[in-house]
Amino acid sequence: MIAATIENGEVTPREHPIPEPGSGEVLVKVAAAGLNGADLMQRAGRYPAPPGAPPDIPGLELAGEVAALGLGATRFAIGDRVMGIVGGGGQAEFAPVHERILMAVPERLDWSCAGGVPETFTTAHDALFTQAALQAGERLLVHGGAGGVGTAAVGLAVAAGARVHATVRDATLMDGVAALGATAITHEGFVEHGPFDVILELVGAPNLSANLDALAHRGRIVAIGMGAGSRAEWDMHVLMFKRATISGSTLRSRPLEEKALTARRMERSVLPLLESGAVTVPVAATFPLAQVAEAYERFAAGGKLGKIVLVMH
Amino acid sequence: MIAATIENGEVTPREHPIPEPGSGEVLVKVAAAGLNGADLMQRAGRYPAPPGAPPDIPGLELAGEVAALGLGATRFAIGDRVMGIVGGGGQAEFAPVHERILMAVPERLDWSCAGGVPETFTTAHDALFTQAALQAGERLLVHGGAGGVGTAAVGLAVAAGARVHATVRDATLMDGVAALGATAITHEGFVEHGPFDVILELVGAPNLSANLDALAHRGRIVAIGMGAGSRAEWDMHVLMFKRATISGSTLRSRPLEEKALTARRMERSVLPLLESGAVTVPVAATFPLAQVAEAYERFAAGGKLGKIVLVMH
Numbered sequence: 001m002i003a004a005t006i007e008n009g010e011v012t013p014r015e016h017p018i019p020e021p022g023s024g025e026v027l028v029k030v031a032a033a034g035l036n037g038a039d040l041m042q043r044a045g046r047y048p049a050p051p052g053a054p055p056d057i058p059g060l061e062l063a064g065e066v067a068a069l070g071l072g073a074t075r076f077a078i079g080d081r082v083m084g085i086v087g088g089g090g091q092a093e094f095a096p097v098h099e100r101i102l103m104a105v106p107e108r109l110d111w112s113c114a115g116g117v118p119e120t121f122t123t124a125h126d127a128l129f130t131q132a133a134l135q136a137g138e139r140l141l142v143h144g145g146a147g148g149v150g151t152a153a154v155g156l157a158v159a160a161g162a163r164v165h166a167t168v169r170d171a172t173l174m175d176g177v178a179a180l181g182a183t184a185i186t187h188e189g190f191v192e193h194g195p196f197d198v199i200l201e202l203v204g205a206p207n208l209s210a211n212l213d214a215l216a217h218r219g220r221i222v223a224i225g226m227g228a229g230s231r232a233e234w235d236m237h238v239l240m241f242k243r244a245t246i247s248g249s250t251l252r253s254r255p256l257e258e259k260a261l262t263a264r265r266m267e268r269s270v271l272p273l274l275e276s277g278a279v280t281v282p283v284a285a286t287f288p289l290a291q292v293a294e295a296y297e298r299f300a301a302g303g304k305l306g307k308i309v310l311v312m313h
Numbered sequence: 314m315i316a317a318t319i320e321n322g323e324v325t326p327r328e329h330p331i332p333e334p335g336s337g338e339v340l341v342k343v344a345a346a347g348l349n350g351a352d353l354m355q356r357a358g359r360y361p362a363p364p365g366a367p368p369d370i371p372g373l374e375l376a377g378e379v380a381a382l383g384l385g386a387t388r389f390a391i392g393d394r395v396m397g398i399v400g401g402g403g404q405a406e407f408a409p410v411h412e413r414i415l416m417a418v419p420e421r422l423d424w425s426c427a428g429g430v431p432e433t434f435t436t437a438h439d440a441l442f443t444q445a446a447l448q449a450g451e452r453l454l455v456h457g458g459a460g461g462v463g464t465a466a467v468g469l470a471v472a473a474g475a476r477v478h479a480t481v482r483d484a485t486l487m488d489g490v491a492a493l494g495a496t497a498i499t500h501e502g503f504v505e506h507g508p509f510d511v512i513l514e515l516v517g518a519p520n521l522s523a524n525l526d527a528l529a530h531r532g533r534i535v536a537i538g539m540g541a542g543s544r545a546e547w548d549m550h551v552l553m554f555k556r557a558t559i560s561g562s563t564l565r566s567r568p569l570e571e572k573a574l575t576a577r578r579m580e581r582s583v584l585p586l587l588e589s590g591a592v593t594v595p596v597a598a599t600f601p602l603a604q605v606a607e608a609y610e611r612f613a614a615g616g617k618l619g620k621i622v623l624v625m626h
Contacts, residue, residue: 201549204549205549208549223549223552223553224553226549226550226553230548230549230550231546231547231548231549232546232547232549233544233545233546233547234544234545234546234547235543235544236514236517236518236521236536236539236543236544236545236561237539237543237561238561239536239559239560239561240536240537240539240561240562240563241561241563241566242561243560243561243562243563244560244561245558245559245560246552246558246559246560247552247556247557247558247559248549248550248551248552248553248554248555248556248557249553249556250553250554250556253554
C-alpha cells in the first residue's frame with residue numbers, strides 16, 4: 001500500500017506492506033484522512049509517534065470502509081463506513097484501528113468531511129464539554145476560530161446554546177467563521193469583548209497572559225494548541241480572585257480506554273448534530289495522497305477555513 | 314463592645330456599638346477568633362472588606378455562644394456553641410452571623426481551637442476536595458505546611474488516605490508537621506520528592522513554576538495563598554502533555570449561598586473528624602483582645618505551627 005511517510009523532515013508517498021488487524025482491531029481501507037497540527041510537529045521531528053503507532057506514517061484521524069476484521073472484532077461488518085482517531089498511521093491506504101475507537105460515519109457526510117471529523121471534533125468536544133463543562137448561555141471565546149479544531153468548537157458551542165466569539169488572524173476568513181454562528185473578531189483587543197466564561201486556546205502566546213484578564217469570575221481556560229509559543233506569565237492573585245481554572249490537554253497520548261470513552265461521547269453528543277446538519281464540517285481543500293507534500297505545505301501556510309484532507313482513491 | 318479596629322495601617326482594640334442581628338442572623342458573643350493572612354493584607358490597606366462586612370473590624374472566623382436571635386433565625390438556641398466564617402468583623406466581642414453559615418462546635422474543641430477552625434479548615438477542605446477532588450492513595454504536596462491552612466490541609470488529607478508531603482520553611486517546625494502525618498521537607502529540591510497528584514500552594518512564588526515540574530500526569534495545582542509573590546511563568550506545553558489543571562480560589566468574596574454550602578460540607582465531612590480527634594487543630598499561641606496588635610505581629614513573624622487565636626474574655 002501507499003502511505004504518507006516522514007523521513008528527514010519531509011513527507012512523501014511511499015510503499016509499505018498492508019498492516020494486519022490485531023485482536024479486537026478492524027482493518028480500515030482509508031478513504032480520507034485529515035491533517036492536524038501534530039502532523040507538522042511530527043514532520044519536524046518534534047512529536048514522535050506514541051508506542052504502538054507506526055513511527056514514520058503520520059495521521060491522527062481517518063475515515064473509510066471496513067476491509068477486514070481482526071480476532072474478536074464484532075462491532076462492525078465488512079464494508080461499513082467508519083471513522084476514528086488513531087495514534088498515528090492514518091494517512092495511508094490501509095490502517096488497523098481498535099473497534100472501540102471507531103464510530104459509524106453519519107450518512108450525510110461525504111468521505112472528505114468524514115476524514116476531517118474525528119480528531120478535530122473529539123478534541124473540541126472534549127475540551128469544551130468534558131473539561132470546561134461549557135453550559136448553554138455561557139460566553140465562549142475560541143482563539144484560532146478558523147482552523148479545524150476552531151471551526152468544530154464554534155459549531156459545537158453554538159449548537160449547545162453558548163454565546164461564541166472567535167478570533168481569526170486572516171481577515172478574509174472572518175465571514176466564514178461568522179457563518180458558523182460566532183462573532184468573529186481580530187486578535188487585537190479581544191479582552192474588550194469579554195468577559196468570557198470559557199476560553200479555548202488554540203494559538204498560544206501571545207494570547208495567554210491577556211486571557212486571564214478576559215476571563216469572567218469562575219472562568220475556565222483550556223489550552224490545547226500552542227503553535228505560536230507556549231510560555232505564559234500569570235498573576236496568580238487574579239486567578240485566585242476570579243476563582244479561575246487553567247487546564248491543558250492532548251488527545252494523542254491517551255490510553256485506548258480513554259480514547260474509546262471519547263468515541264462514545266462523540267456518538268452520543270456529536271454525531272447526531274452532524275447527521276442532522278446542525279453542525280457542519282468545513283473542508284478548505286482536499287489533496288490526493290500522491291500530493292501529500294503539497295497538502296502539508298497548504299496546511300502550514302494557514303489562512304484556511306476548516307480542514308485540509310487527504311483523499312486516498 | 315470592644316473590637317479589633319484597623320486605622321492607618323495599625324490594629325488596636327476600640328469601643329464600638331454592639332451590632333444588631335438582622336433577619337436570619339444570630340448575634341454571637343465571640344469567645345475566640347483566629348487570625349489569617351487576609352487580616353494582615355487588610356491592615357496594610359490591600360484587602361478592603363467586602364460589602365456587608367464592617368469596613369474597619371477585621372476577622373474572618375469566630376467561635377462563641379449564641380447571644381440573641383434575629384427575625385426568623387431558628388437553627389440555634391441562645392447559649393449554643395457555634396462557629397463560622399464571616400466576611401469581616403470576627404475579631405470583636407460580638408458579631409452578627411447568618412445562621413446558615415454557622416456550625417455547632419464539636420464538644421472536644423475548646424474555644425481557642427474552635428476559633429481557629431472555620432476559615433482554615435473550610436479553605437483547606439474546599440481546595441483539596443471540592444476543587445482538586447483529592448482521592449485516597451493520591452500524592453499531595455502542601456506548600457506551607459506549618460501554617461493554619463497548611464496544618465488543616467495535612468490533617469484532612471492524611472485522614473482521607475492521601476500520601477502527604479509538606480514543605481516547611483522553619484526547620485524547627487518540621488517535627489510538628491511530621492507529627493500530623495506528613496513527610497516534612499524543605500522548600501529546596503521539593504520537585505525530587507514528586508510527582509504529586511495534587512499541589513496545594515499556600516506560599517506563592519518562588520514555588521510556582523517548579524510546581525508544574527513536580528506535578529504528575531493529570532495533576533492539579535490549587536493556589537489559595539500568595540504571600541511570597543504571585544507572578545508565575547509556565548510552559549503551557551507541559552500543562553498540555555500532563556493534562557494538568559491550575560486553579561485559584563478565595564473564600565471571602567463568595568456569596569452567602571456558597572459560603573453556606575461550604576458550611577454544610579464541613580458539617581458532613583470535617584466536624585466528625587474533629588469530634589473524634591482523628592484531626593486536631595494546632596494552636597501556636599493565643600492573645601487576649603487587648604493585645605491584638607501583638608497578636609498580629611506574632612502572626613506576621615511566621616515560624617509558628619498552626620493558628621494564632623484571639624480570646625475575648
